[in-house]
Amino acid sequence: MYRLHSHCRACGYARKASPDYIKKEGSVEKLMEILDLGIQPLANDFKKYTDEHAGYAPLKLLMCPRCGLAQLSVVVEPAILYKDYPYVTSRSATMENHFSMLLHAIRLETQPLNCIEIGSNDGHFLEFCQNHNVLKVFGIDPAENLATAANESMIRTVVGEFNKRTAEVAMSNIPCPDLVVARHVFCHINEWNLFMVDLERLASEERFLAVIEVPYALDMIANGSFDQVYHEHLSYLHVGAMAHLLEHTPFKIQRVEHFPIHGGSIAIMIRRKDWPHPPHESVQRCIQREESIQGKWLEFAAKSSALMCSLESQVINAKQLGKSVCGYGASAKSTVFLNACGFKRKDIQFICDSTKQKQGRLSPGSDIPIVDEGALLRELPDYAVIFAHNFASEIIQKNERYVELGGKWIVPVPECKVLP
Numbered sequence: 001m002y003r004l005h006s007h008c009r010a011c012g013y014a015r016k017a018s019p020d021y022i023k024k025e026g027s028v029e030k031l032m033e034i035l036d037l038g039i040q041p042l043a044n045d046f047k048k049y050t051d052e053h054a055g056y057a058p059l060k061l062l063m064c065p066r067c068g069l070a071q072l073s074v075v076v077e078p079a080i081l082y083k084d085y086p087y088v089t090s091r092s093a094t095m096e097n098h099f100s101m102l103l104h105a106i107r108l109e110t111q112p113l114n115c116i117e118i119g120s121n122d123g124h125f126l127e128f129c130q131n132h133n134v135l136k137v138f139g140i141d142p143a144e145n146l147a148t149a150a151n152e153s154m155i156r157t158v159v160g161e162f163n164k165r166t167a168e169v170a171m172s173n174i175p176c177p178d179l180v181v182a183r184h185v186f187c188h189i190n191e192w193n194l195f196m197v198d199l200e201r202l203a204s205e206e207r208f209l210a211v212i213e214v215p216y217a218l219d220m221i222a223n224g225s226f227d228q229v230y231h232e233h234l235s236y237l238h239v240g241a242m243a244h245l246l247e248h249t250p251f252k253i254q255r256v257e258h259f260p261i262h263g264g265s266i267a268i269m270i271r272r273k274d275w276p277h278p279p280h281e282s283v284q285r286c287i288q289r290e291e292s293i294q295g296k297w298l299e300f301a302a303k304s305s306a307l308m309c310s311l312e313s314q315v316i317n318a319k320q321l322g323k324s325v326c327g328y329g330a331s332a333k334s335t336v337f338l339n340a341c342g343f344k345r346k347d348i349q350f351i352c353d354s355t356k357q358k359q360g361r362l363s364p365g366s367d368i369p370i371v372d373e374g375a376l377l378r379e380l381p382d383y384a385v386i387f388a389h390n391f392a393s394e395i396i397q398k399n400e401r402y403v404e405l406g407g408k409w410i411v412p413v414p415e416c417k418v419l420p
């Protein structure tokens with residue numbers, strides 16, 4: 001189900017296999033442990049009570065002492081994680097707004113006539129591009145259920161991970177792509193060097209632009225958002241580590257744009273090294289802000305356990321006062337939070353969620369039932385913990401009636417607070 005990961009996938013530190021690796025006495029290279037969440041279920045393994053769960057794996061965050069890249073200690077088999085994937089890119093106003101900011105930022109670099117998306121999910125972003133003057137789009141995604149949904153909405157998508165085969169299928173549809181986008185997929189990939197080899201197959205044009213959007217390590221550290229740590233997220237990226245990775249590739253970082261989505265993300269824009277213009281000043285600005293990221297990651301563990309304790313005591317106090325508590329947003333993050341706090345149904349009665357494929361299923365590990373959003377007003381619990389805290393303002397806004405009827409929200413990140 002999983003195998004151990006022990007060398008840095010950005011800079012190669014502690015890679016024992018490399019012929020020039022010299023192990024001097026007492027100087028064995030090892031990744032450093034920064035956070036151990038124990039043996040945990042897979043965060044998106046939402047199953048009906050009759051279905052068999054995918055299993056458990058160690059959830060431990062390591063860090064490279066050389067380049068500072070944080071990365072998990074194991075790699076779970078992608079087929080187990082993604083074959084029948086329940087996560088659908090949110091069709092929320094927050095996400096639509098993000099797509100328009102992202103396309104605007106891309107247009108600071110290029111006016112794309114076409115776009116290939118790696119990890120295109122149900123085709124939502126490509127549909128947005130098509131509706132905003134990007135003439136030809138094509139998707140690549142390993143989840144059959146999502147690729148089927150994309151093809152049904154006329155977003156041509158090939159089923160499979162990004163590799164030589166799917167890159168060639170994409171190029172048979174868009175021979176000389178000028179834009180390749182990979183949103184919240186790069187950190188799900190183990191073999192970054194192979195990714196760059198396959199990306200080079202698509203980069204035939206000098207004006208080629210790749211945009212890799214990921215949760216930003218500095219935001220995770222600042223927010224203590226340990227709930228972003230789960231088995232899909234093999235790495236937790238910052239610009240300096242990407243620069244290390246690209247050193248031995250035909251690519252360079254051209255620009256970095258920061259966005260609030262998913263608790264804080266960066267879009268790293270990559271050009272071919274023969275692109276004649278110098279990198280935008282945003283690249284150097286990020287690298288300077290990432291000074292001593294190793295020390296910052298070591299503070300992350302302390303901030304994370306403080307967050308776990310504050311939510312735990314908030315919920316336990318409510319229960320001791322005879323109050324009822326539910327969850328809102330059965331996100332992957334919710335699975336991490338619930339299991340880190342050891343919550344069960346006696347603590348959190350149910351979790352409301354808009355995703356049809358998650359309703360009627362159980363949250364992995366805690367077995368808390370997932371129900372439709374209407375349950376919030378039907379059951380009217382005293383408190384609702386917003387596990388999808390990256391959408392908190394939108395969720396609060398669309399559920400004003402809940403507060404009018406006396407309900408209170410608990411927002412657990414970046415610090416646990418009760419609203420109103």
Ligand code: DWN
Nearest residue numbers: 087092184232329330331332333352353354355388391
């Ligand atoms: O990297 C990943 C990020 C991009 O998305 C994937 N590995 C998995 C996924 O992580 P997540 O599940 O934590 O993503 P979200 O988008 O934060 O999940 C939000 C959840 O909240 C969804 O299940 C939908 C739900 N929701 C809802 O019920 N009502 C969301 C909104 C906005 C709502 O109004």
Ligand code: ZN
Nearest residue numbers: 008011064067
């Ligand atoms: Zn490294």
